Amino acid sequence: MTTEGQADGRMGGWADGDPRPAISLRALTRKFKDLTAVDGISFDVQPGELFGLVGPDGAGKTTTLRMLSGVLRPTSGDALVGGTSVVRDPEGVKHRIAYMSQRFGLYTDLTVRENIDFYADLYRVPAAERPARLERLYHFSALGPFENRLAGKLSGGMKQKLSLCCALIHRPEILLLDEPTFGVDPISRRDLWLILHEMVAEGVTVLVTMAYMDEAERCDHVGLINRGRIIALDRPAALQKNLGGHMLAVRPSNGRQALDLLRAAPGVRRAALFGDTIHVTIESRERDWPGLEAGLRNAGVDLLDVHEIEPGLEDVFIQQVAAADAAEAAV
Amino acid sequence: MFGLNRERLRQMMRKEFRQTFRDPRSARILFVAPVIQLLLFGYAVNTDVRNTRTFVVDRDGTAESRQLTDAITASGYFQIVGRGERPAQLVDAMDHGTVVMGVEIPLGFAADLAAGRQASVQVLVDGSTANTANVALGYATQIITRFGLQHAREVLARAGPLPAVAGVDFRARAWYNPNLESRVYNVPAVMGTIVMMMSLLLTSLAVVREREIGTLEQLMVSPLKPAELILGKTLPVVLIALAQLVLVTGVALLWFGIPFRGSFALLAVAGLCYILSGLGIGLLISTISATQQEAFMSMFFFFLPAIMLSGFMFPVQNMPKVLQYLTLLDPIRHFLEVVRGVFLRGAGWGILYKQILILFAMGVSVLWFATTRFRKTTA
Numbered sequence: 025m026t027t028e029g030q031a032d033g034r035m036g037g038w039a040d041g042d043p044r045p046a047i048s049l050r051a052l053t054r055k056f057k058d059l060t061a062v063d064g065i066s067f068d069v070q071p072g073e074l075f076g077l078v079g080p081d082g083a084g085k086t087t088t089l090r091m092l093s094g095v096l097r098p099t100s101g102d103a104l105v106g107g108t109s110v111v112r113d114p115e116g117v118k119h120r121i122a123y124m125s126q127r128f129g130l131y132t133d134l135t136v137r138e139n140i141d142f143y144a145d146l147y148r149v150p151a152a153e154r155p156a157r158l159e160r161l162y163h164f165s166a167l168g169p170f171e172n173r174l175a176g177k178l179s180g181g182m183k184q185k186l187s188l189c190c191a192l193i194h195r196p197e198i199l200l201l202d203e204p205t206f207g208v209d210p211i212s213r214r215d216l217w218l219i220l221h222e223m224v225a226e227g228v229t230v231l232v233t234m235a236y237m238d239e240a241e242r243c244d245h246v247g248l249i250n251r252g253r254i255i256a257l258d259r260p261a262a263l264q265k266n267l268g269g270h271m272l273a274v275r276p277s278n279g280r281q282a283l284d285l286l287r288a289a290p291g292v293r294r295a296a297l298f299g300d301t302i303h304v305t306i307e308s309r310e311r312d313w314p315g316l317e318a319g320l321r322n323a324g325v326d327l328l329d330v331h332e333i334e335p336g337l338e339d340v341f342i343q344q345v346a347a348a349d350a351a352e353a354a355v
Numbered sequence: 356m357f358g359l360n361r362e363r364l365r366q367m368m369r370k371e372f373r374q375t376f377r378d379p380r381s382a383r384i385l386f387v388a389p390v391i392q393l394l395l396f397g398y399a400v401n402t403d404v405r406n407t408r409t410f411v412v413d414r415d416g417t418a419e420s421r422q423l424t425d426a427i428t429a430s431g432y433f434q435i436v437g438r439g440e441r442p443a444q445l446v447d448a449m450d451h452g453t454v455v456m457g458v459e460i461p462l463g464f465a466a467d468l469a470a471g472r473q474a475s476v477q478v479l480v481d482g483s484t485a486n487t488a489n490v491a492l493g494y495a496t497q498i499i500t501r502f503g504l505q506h507a508r509e510v511l512a513r514a515g516p517l518p519a520v521a522g523v524d525f526r527a528r529a530w531y532n533p534n535l536e537s538r539v540y541n542v543p544a545v546m547g548t549i550v551m552m553m554s555l556l557l558t559s560l561a562v563v564r565e566r567e568i569g570t571l572e573q574l575m576v577s578p579l580k581p582a583e584l585i586l587g588k589t590l591p592v593v594l595i596a597l598a599q600l601v602l603v604t605g606v607a608l609l610w611f612g613i614p615f616r617g618s619f620a621l622l623a624v625a626g627l628c629y630i631l632s633g634l635g636i637g638l639l640i641s642t643i644s645a646t647q648q649e650a651f652m653s654m655f656f657f658f659l660p661a662i663m664l665s666g667f668m669f670p671v672q673n674m675p676k677v678l679q680y681l682t683l684l685d686p687i688r689h690f691l692e693v694v695r696g697v698f699l700r701g702a703g704w705g706i707l708y709k710q711i712l713i714l715f716a717m718g719v720s721v722l723w724f725a726t727t728r729f730r731k732t733t734a
Contacts, residue, residue, distance in 0.1 A: 090733075093576045094576065094731075094732060095572065095575045095576055095731065095732055095733060096732065096733050097732055097733065097734050114731070114732045115578070115731070118576055118577060118578050118731075119578050121576070122576075123572075123573075123576040125569060125572050125573070127569040128569060128573065129565065129568045129569030129570025129571065129572065129573050130568075130570070131370070131374065131568075131570060132568070133374050133377045133378070134370070134373060134374065134377070138370075138373065142366065142370050143573075143577070145362070145363065145366035145370075146363060146366070146574070146577045146578065146579055147577065147578065148360070148362065148363065148578075190573075
């Protein structure tokens with residue numbers, strides 16, 4: 025199965041070991057009237073890679089995916105998807121990819137099986153290959169027992185899995201997913217990720233968007249997107265390491281007041297409130313912290329707990345976004 | 356753009372059929388609704404004037420005045436619902452709208468007739484129901500004139516042998532619909548409007564519904580061609596609408612006993628072209644609408660004027676010239692000419708080919724336009 029998947033993954037035509045990226049964005053830009061939704065972004069996704077595009081709502085993730093799938097014309101720039109330009113040959117792109125939009129449309133008045141069959145028909149999946157593919161998808165998704173249920177009668181998580189099955193039935197070499205786990209329960213979410221990893225193992229290139237960092241660890245590479253621009257791009261671990269400085273988790277008696285004091289204090293790179301805990305980023309614990317601690321105590325803030333933490337991707341994300349915004353404000 | 360893949364088209368159609376007939380209730384509606392509508396409208400759309408409520412003020416009270424009243428009732432067009440001696444009673448009845456026509460026979464009516472003097476009768480009609488008033492007035496005038504002539508002859512005959520007078524013998528006959536029954540004229544037209552409405556209903560939501568539930572975006576990222584999408588949506592509706600046309604034709608012939616003098620083949624071909632134009636317009640609306648609500652409103656915005664301008668209720672010849680030209684764009688107008696011609700006059704290809712060609716041209720061009728309006732890549 026795996027080797028067959030590999031072969032399918034290369035169907036686009038380049039030889040084994042060819043280093044050409046599966047997806048290559050080149051100054052891709054999309055404007056809607058005055059708004060620049062995607063602002064000249066460039067990056068590559070290697071074949072067989074799981075790439076996460078992470079950013080807040082309105083950052084330009086969906087617009088990017090729609091351009092990559094050939095349904096939205098870029099204002100300028102270009103992208104090669106499976107070696108095909110989305111500007112010159114948007115229809116050519118459509119044979120190679122599967123695009124699962126945030127609200128993937130299922131025909132609610134058709135059954136699970138009829139939905140999958142319809143997409144198989146659209147992509148002209150040969151009849152001889154269908155049973156095997158269907159069985160495999162049912163195996164992943166556990167949708168087999170619900171084969172004859174109307175899609176409208178499925179739970180949210182099952183709908184999402186059915187959408188993925190519909191998107192995968194034609195064995196795309198490139199899979200574009202727009203927030204596939206949005207609003208999905210934890211069990212289905214885990215199932216969805218299992219399916220994605222399985223696809224990657226078979227050689228499919230997966231580009232997935234998400235609004236939260238908590239799932240970014242699962243990706244090979246992560247691109248952070250904010251206001252239509254890529255503000256950081258690396259392996260998740262490297263992103264975490266590059267944060268620099270030290271991060272302290274401080275639990276003060278008065279969160280709001282402590283936050284204001286810390287933000288105003290010199291030597292504090294960043295301070296952000298997570299529940300009743302403040303994550304403070306400073307250059308050096310030995311040099312900077314004693315002064316800060318004294319300052320807080322003098323202002324009447326008790327510190328219930330202080331310990332050093334590894335910055336999570338969420339921290340990286342917030343810091344990068346803040347830094348990018350600050351840089352923009354400075355211009 | 357028009358490179359069709361027959362297999363994909365077939366699957367698209369199969370999906371449409373499945374969705375249409377999945378819910379047995381909506382499937383039943385497709386074939387029951389047109390029949391019920393035809394039955395309802397067939398009876399409701401009736402412009403015949405019969406049993407017009409009439410009030411008679413007979414101030415003369417003679418044998419002659421009663422003869423005139425009888426002549427009016429005997430025609431069947433009028434039903435006397437009240438009598439009185441004073442004109443005020445008539446005015447009151449008219450004001451209350453309980454009668455549509457009033458006849459006042461003045462004192463001395465019989466005496467005038469006997470003396471060979473000009474006798475007068477006053478007829479009042481309720482002009483707020485202009486159509487009925489007009490027709491009723493025509494009938495009343497005929498009856499009273501005939502009554503007058505008859506009496507004049509009697510008076511002359513009493514005076515001696517009649518001199519030979521060359522007169523004009525007036526004999527009117529209505530061809531194709533000898534009894535001038537409005538139902539014969541209207542039922543075929545109702546059929547036409549029902550078929551148009553069903554074609555519009557079935558298609559105007561077809562594309563926009565997929566846009567709303569998000570499946571259209573998925574179709575756009577698939578290799579499905581615009582023509583495959585449009586035809587895949589169109590052809591099932593063509594078959595359903597044709598079946599509906601057969602159904603309503605059956606009801607018109609068997610239930611209403613409307614005469615059919617023309618060729619069924621002609622009706623079928625014209626019907627097909629008409630259905631194409633209707634669902635082409637529906638699909639165009641669906642393709643350019645962002646929401647189902649918008650599509651629905653646009654559909655009515657088209658449908659109502661199309662009915663008004665079709666000559667269904669108001670003859671096209673009576674419209675201002677500008678509007679008459681506008682009606683040429685109305686497929687219902689052309690199809691009504693076909694159904695009325697083929698049902699009642701037995702008109703053949705030689706007479707109706709123009710309407711059929713126009714309908715065909717409309718259908719094909721609107722469908723083509725809808726196809727080009729559907730883009731798989733948003734600019």
